[in-house]
Structure formats: structure tokens, C-alpha cells
Amino acid sequence: MxxxxxxxxxxxxxxxxxxxxxxxxxxxxxxxxxxxxxxxCGDGLTPRALKVLEDMNLLAELQEVGWRINGVELHAAHGSIMKAPIPKENGYLDQLLIVxxxxxxxxxxxxxxxxxxxxxxxxxxxxxxxxxxxxxxxxxxxxxxxxxxxxxxxxxxxxxxxxxxxxxxxxxxxKTILAARGYYEGVSGLSDRVQAHFQDVPLPGYAWVFPISETAANIGIGFWKTDLPWRKQPPSARAALKLWIDQNAKIKAMLAGAEPLGPIRGYPLxxxxxxxxxxxxxxxxxxxxxxxxxxxxxxxxxxxxxxxxxxxxxxxxxxxxxxxxxxxxxxxxxxxxxxxxxxxxxxxxxxRVYINPLLMSRAVKATNKFPELKDTLTNILMGHEDAASMITFSAFRKVVFGF
Ligand SMILES: Cc1cc2nc3c(=O)[nH]c(=O)nc-3n(C[C@H](O)[C@H](O)[C@H](O)COP(=O)(O)OP(=O)(O)OC[C@H]3O[C@@H](n4cnc5c(N)ncnc54)[C@H](O)[C@@H]3O)c2cc1C
CATH class of the missing domain: 3.50.50.60 (FAD/NAD(P)-binding domain)
Structure with a gap:
């Protein structure tokens, strides 16, 4: 027993x-x-994950085998880009690890x-x-x-x-999120930032590029299946990822000289x-x-x-x-x-903001005019507890009305 x-x-x-x-x-x-x-999986460890792994005395050895990430890039559906460092929040590390x-x-x-x-x-x-x-x-x-x-x-x-x-x-x-990922070697344009892309992906959802070395990355896509019959979506996450890689100009350029390191695999969330x-x-x-x-x-x-x-x-x-x-x-x-x-x-x-590409694009665009919004968006993406309290009326006004 x-x-x-x-x-x-x-x-x-x-x-x-x-x-x-x-x-x-x-x-x-x-x-x-x-x-x-x-x-x-996308293999991304957020600051919340790193905190528990540190408590388990695993952080140092994972930092040796993982790829350290110091920032995020958001590529909105209408072309604007936000690049931001990972903020240091309430005892969390200002980094991600891809392991x-x-x-x-x-x-x-x-x-x-x-x-x-x-x-x-x-x-x-x-x-x-x-x-x-x-x-x-x-x-x-x-x-x-x-x-x-x-x-x-x-x-x-x-x-x-x-x-x-x-x-x-x-x-x-x-209800689940459908997601798929593949590993690629020989990827150009990788850095110490993770990328999230909203262009040419089924919404609500996004595609990611998570570097695992200077030249290799875990590339994937995740989206919610919609019940709205007029919103056409690919039949599976694997199909959506293949479509995005074929259609999106940015990822096509990054993968121009790259090789897949195995099949694309999908799994629900x-x-x-x-x-x-x-x-x-x-x-x-x-x-x-x-x-x-x-x-x-x-x-x-x-x-x-x-x-x-x-x-x-x-x-x-x-x-x-x-x-x-x-x-x-x-x-x-x-x-x-x-x-x-x-x-x-x-x-x-x-x-629900994802469903509206226009609002997402506005949020990303607004971060260029109001850099303080970058921390808000990044904290939300990291799932920090106090992210909710950062959505103030002033932040909302800056995103929606631009002042
Ligand atoms: C494509 C994709 C990308 C993702 N990207 C990320 C990311 O970048 N960062 C992140 O934090 N999360 C990501 N996730 C989510 C993450 O993978 C899961 O949330 C996480 O693995 C959950 O951990 P878990 O221990 O609860 O379950 P799991 O990691 O799924 O482990 C469950 C275990 O249970 C075992 N098991 C299941 N059924 C049985 C059974 N009947 N008998 C015995 N054993 C059984 C399985 O073999 C498995 O080892 C992603 C998920 C997907 C699908």
C-alpha cells in the first residue's frame, strides 16, 4: 500500500x-x-515555470541545456511589430528558457x-x-x-x-485548442527573442517561432476551433502549420535555407x-x-x-x-x-481580443507610441497574476483611441 x-x-x-x-x-x-x-509542445518555459524549477533545484542544469530568451516579438495581423524585453516582475526571472x-x-x-x-x-x-x-x-x-x-x-x-x-x-x-509543432535547422533571423505571429493564421490563435539554438527552432501554431460556419479554418493544426509556412512571407524567408528535423506533430490542449x-x-x-x-x-x-x-x-x-x-x-x-x-x-x-485582429493590431501599434504598454502586454502573455490589474482605463484608451 x-x-x-x-x-x-x-x-x-x-x-x-x-x-x-x-x-x-x-x-x-x-x-x-x-x-x-x-x-x-512549444518547449517554452515561462518565468512562472522557472520559479518552481528553481525551487526544485533544477534551474541551473536546465539553463545549461536550454536556450535563453530575453524578449518577445509580436507580429500583428496588419503588419506592425512590437519588440519588448521580458519585464522583471515580483520575484520572477526576466527570461524564458526553451528546453x-x-x-x-x-x-x-x-x-x-x-x-x-x-x-x-x-x-x-x-x-x-x-x-x-x-x-x-x-x-x-x-x-x-x-x-x-x-x-x-x-x-x-x-x-x-x-x-x-x-x-x-x-x-x-x-473545448480544446488545436496545436502542432515542428523542429527546423538552418533557420535565419533567430535571436534571443521568441516570436508570436498573427498574420495568415486562423484566429483566435497564433503561430510561434521559439529558438532552441542560434540556427534551430521549434515552430508551431495553435488555434481555437470556431463554431462560426462562415469562418473557414484548416481541418487540423498540422494542416494549419503547413499552410502558414507556405503562405506567410516572413516565415518563408526564415525557412528558405532550413530543413525539418522530423515530422510536424499535433496535439490538443x-x-x-x-x-x-x-x-x-x-x-x-x-x-x-x-x-x-x-x-x-x-x-x-x-x-x-x-x-x-x-x-x-x-x-x-x-x-x-x-x-x-x-x-x-x-x-x-x-x-x-x-x-x-x-x-x-x-x-x-x-x-476574445484574438478574434478581433483589428484590436490586436491596434494594441501592438499602440506600444510603439506608448512604450509603457509593452510591459502590460508582455506580462499578460507571461500569465502573471497581476496582469488583470494592468488593464486600466488609460491603457484601454491608448489602445482603442490612440491617445
Ligand atoms: C503543440 C503544443 C505546444 C505547446 N507549447 C507549450 C509551451 O511552449 N509552453 C508551455 O508551458 N506549454 C505548452 N504546451 C502545453 C503543455 O505541453 C502542457 O500543458 C503540459 O505538458 C502539461 O503537463 P502535464 O504534466 O499536466 O501533462 P503531460 O505533459 O501531457 O503529461 C501527461 C503524462 O501522462 C501520461 N499518461 C497519459 N495517460 C496515461 C495512462 N492512461 N496511463 C499512464 N500514463 C498516462 C503520458 O504518457 C504523459 O507522460 C503546448 C502544448 C501543445 C500541444
């Missing part, structure tokens, strides 16, 4: 395992993949193992039953049936919505935290399994790490108190809502 079994060894699952093992709990981590494994997931996820998992976590793979979990005072996790280990028991289970299965529906935790079909369930009995959710991905930018590694650190603290206290009552379990949801609900509702609201 373990204290906690965690299903999924992405950033969320491995970080939760690390924080629980540090408190002396017996933790078993399971994943259907053998590690190191890749995960389709391919093949390396990142394995480093975080290794960190958990060095804190005392046990790891089994490949284990595909097929069901979790709640029994009297414990949970029973069933799956296949190397094709053979496997069974694990624990006082609590954490589901950190990312966008695997089928698993959560099957457990009866998720009883609606969340869950961004429905404001309405998402976060627990059911003794099963708790962290990261993307709880819909914790920015509805504005699609960044979710940071929220996966943060929610797991919070879960680690909360669950350790439950064990210390020996209290697994319904009220205590419900307190987990309240803790996540207190921490994330406000910023998610705000980011969901702002996403």
Missing part, C-alpha cells in the same frame, strides 16, 4: 511526486511511456527519483477504483495486468480526456480550468488534467508545475493530520480555485 500513486510522469506528475517524497511520503509514479520520451521536452520531462522525473520516488513504466493505466479508505489502480505493465494500491491517487494524465471520462470525473467534452473538476473522492487532478493551460497562449508547463507544488503541500498536510474526510478533499478544489481562478477567467476573457 503506497501513500500516493501518481499516473503520468509529465512535468505535473513528476513535480507532484517530488514534493510529496520530500515530505517523506511513499510515492509511486507510473507512465505509459518509457523515458526519456518526447511530448508535442525540448525530451530533455525537460526526463530531468524533472530524475529529480523526483532522487527524492525517493519509485517509477514504473511502461504502465498504461486503465482504471482507478475507490475502495474503503484507499484506491486501486489497474493497468497493463508490459502487456501484463498490473494492480497498485494507495491511500490517494493523483491523475496527471495531461490532455488524455478519455481516461478522465472513463473514471466518471469529466462528464463534458471540453485543455484550457477549461474555470469549469473543470479537480478531484473525485480520493482521486486528485493536477496540471492539464485539471484544464490548467493558459487559454490565451497555450502555456501549461508552468501551471502544471505550480499546481503540483500546491498539491504536494496540501496532500502532505492531509497525511500529517490523518484527515481524508470529504471536507478535506473538497478543500483541494478550493485551494486551486483561490490560486488560479482569477487569472484563468481573465485570460479566457482576453482571448
Amino acid at each position: 503506497h501513500d500516493v500513486v501518481i499516473v503520468g510522469a509529465g512535468p505535473g506528475g513528476s513535480a507532484a511526486a517530488y514534493y510529496l517524497a520530500k515530505q517523506g511520503l511513499d510515492v509511486l509514479l507510473l507512465d505509459k511511456a518509457e523515458f526519456p520520451r518526447d511530448k508535442t 525540448p521536452r525530451l530533455k525537460l520531462d526526463d530531468r524533472i522525473r530524475q529529480r523526483a527519483l532522487s527524492a525517493g520516488v519509485s517509477f514504473h513504466s511502461p504502465v498504461r493505466v486503465r482504471g482507478v477504483e475507490q475502495e474503503d479508505g484507499h484506491v486501486c489502480i489497474r493497468g497493463d505493465h508490459n502487456g501484463k495486468p498490473a494492480k497498485y494500491e494507495a491511500r490517494l491517487a493523483i491523475m496527471a494524465v495531461g490532455a488524455n480526456m478519455g481516461m478522465l471520462s472513463q473514471l466518471g470525473i469529466l462528464n463534458y467534452k471540453p 485543455r484550457v477549461d480550468f474555470p469549469t473543470a473538476p479537480t478531484y473525485q473522492g480520493r482521486i486528485l487532478l493536477v496540471g492539464e488534467a485539471a484544464g490548467l493551460v493558459s487559454p490565451l497562449t497555450g502555456e501549461g508547463i508552468d501551471f502544471a508545475l505550480e499546481s503540483s507544488r500546491l498539491a504536494g503541500g496540501y496532500i502532505s498536510e492531509m497525511f500529517a493530520a490523518g484527515d481524508f474526510s470529504a471536507a478535506r478533499l473538497a478543500g483541494y478544489d478550493k485551494m486551486l480555485r483561490d490560486h488560479f481562478q482569477r487569472v484563468f477567467v481573465f485570460l479566457t476573457y482576453l482571448r
Whole structure:
């Protein structure tokens, strides 16, 4: 009987395992993949993510393998460009790191193992039953049936919505962002800035160029599927990325002498935290399994790490108190809502600006006249907590009316 079994060894699952093992709990981590494994992603670590990784003593080694980013470029649909440094905010670093997931996820998992976590793979979990005072996790280990028991289970299965529906935790079909990415070598015009492009992309959405070296980049696209029949959208994110690369003059020039480093891969993103369930009995959710991905930018590694650190603290206290009552379990949801609900509702609201390319273009244009707006826009993109309070009437007036 373990204290906690965690299903999924992405950033969320491995970080939760690390924080629980540090408190002396017996933790078993399971994943259907053998590690190191890749995960389709833009590979961008925001200042929020770096803060948790620093707390886990992983920052220095990731800075060695990652590509440091000091600024952002926004290329609006109507051609104007904003270039801005990443502001230093409330104890967050003024940088991003781009670390391919093949390396990142394995480093975080290794960190958990060095804190005392046990790891089994490949284990595909097929069901979790709640029994009297414990949970029973069933799956296949190397094709053979496997069974694990624990006082609590954490589901950190990312966008695997089928698993959560099957457990009866998720009883609606969340709206997702469709996203795809490819790696390219020999890309020209890369710098220490990440690029976000709004020209020639299905809106609401954007395309990105995230450098991983002086000459190589992770290039991708993400967009919301619209219900409006008159808005024609590509059938898949992979098709949208191919179309953007073929049509957009800027990316065509950057890729003129470049080679793809493998196929383009697509994957959905869950961004429905404001309405998402976060627990059911003794099963708790962290990261993307709880819909914790920015509805504005699609960044979710940071929220996966943060929610797991919070879960680690909360669950350790439950064990210390020996209290697994319904009220205590419900307190987990309240803790996540207190921490994330406000910023998610705000980011969901702002996403609507994307639908209106004119407003986005105005915002980018306004930053050239009013440089103070650059920090506001960049902070919003970084998902900083206080971004909402930066949208003042004066900022709105500058964007909309230009004075
Ligand atoms: C194209 C794309 C680009 C993105 N770009 C960025 C970015 O630049 N920055 C950023 O912060 N976020 C980005 N994201 C979002 C980010 O990838 C996710 O939010 C993040 O990986 C969530 O972490 P997680 O630990 O919750 O889940 P995941 O990283 O998805 O990990 C889930 C794990 O669970 C395992 N698993 C699933 N089902 C089972 C099962 N039944 N049994 C056993 N194991 C199971 C999987 O194998 C996996 O290892 C992007 C996403 C996409 C699709």
C-alpha cells in the first residue's frame, strides 16, 4: 500500500511526486511511456515555470541545456511589430528558457527519483477504483495486468480526456485548442527573442517561432476551433502549420535555407480550468488534467508545475493530520480555485481580443507610441497574476483611441 500513486510522469506528475517524497511520503509514479520520451509542445518555459524549477533545484542544469530568451516579438495581423524585453516582475526571472521536452520531462522525473520516488513504466493505466479508505489502480505493465494500491491517487494524465471520462470525473467534452509543432535547422533571423505571429493564421490563435539554438527552432501554431460556419479554418493544426509556412512571407524567408528535423506533430490542449473538476473522492487532478493551460497562449508547463507544488503541500498536510474526510478533499478544489481562478477567467476573457485582429493590431501599434504598454502586454502573455490589474482605463484608451 503506497501513500500516493501518481499516473503520468509529465512535468505535473513528476513535480507532484517530488514534493510529496520530500515530505517523506511513499510515492509511486507510473507512465505509459518509457523515458526519456518526447511530448508535442512549444518547449517554452515561462518565468512562472522557472520559479518552481528553481525551487526544485533544477534551474541551473536546465539553463545549461536550454536556450535563453530575453524578449518577445509580436507580429500583428496588419503588419506592425512590437519588440519588448521580458519585464522583471515580483520575484520572477526576466527570461524564458526553451528546453525540448525530451530533455525537460526526463530531468524533472530524475529529480523526483532522487527524492525517493519509485517509477514504473511502461504502465498504461486503465482504471482507478475507490475502495474503503484507499484506491486501486489497474493497468497493463508490459502487456501484463498490473494492480497498485494507495491511500490517494493523483491523475496527471495531461490532455488524455478519455481516461478522465472513463473514471466518471469529466462528464463534458471540453473545448480544446488545436496545436502542432515542428523542429527546423538552418533557420535565419533567430535571436534571443521568441516570436508570436498573427498574420495568415486562423484566429483566435497564433503561430510561434521559439529558438532552441542560434540556427534551430521549434515552430508551431495553435488555434481555437470556431463554431462560426462562415469562418473557414484548416481541418487540423498540422494542416494549419503547413499552410502558414507556405503562405506567410516572413516565415518563408526564415525557412528558405532550413530543413525539418522530423515530422510536424499535433496535439490538443485543455484550457477549461474555470469549469473543470479537480478531484473525485480520493482521486486528485493536477496540471492539464485539471484544464490548467493558459487559454490565451497555450502555456501549461508552468501551471502544471505550480499546481503540483500546491498539491504536494496540501496532500502532505492531509497525511500529517490523518484527515481524508470529504471536507478535506473538497478543500483541494478550493485551494486551486483561490490560486488560479482569477487569472484563468481573465485570460479566457482576453482571448476574445484574438478574434478581433483589428484590436490586436491596434494594441501592438499602440506600444510603439506608448512604450509603457509593452510591459502590460508582455506580462499578460507571461500569465502573471497581476496582469488583470494592468488593464486600466488609460491603457484601454491608448489602445482603442490612440491617445
Ligand atoms: C503543440 C503544443 C505546444 C505547446 N507549447 C507549450 C509551451 O511552449 N509552453 C508551455 O508551458 N506549454 C505548452 N504546451 C502545453 C503543455 O505541453 C502542457 O500543458 C503540459 O505538458 C502539461 O503537463 P502535464 O504534466 O499536466 O501533462 P503531460 O505533459 O501531457 O503529461 C501527461 C503524462 O501522462 C501520461 N499518461 C497519459 N495517460 C496515461 C495512462 N492512461 N496511463 C499512464 N500514463 C498516462 C503520458 O504518457 C504523459 O507522460 C503546448 C502544448 C501543445 C500541444
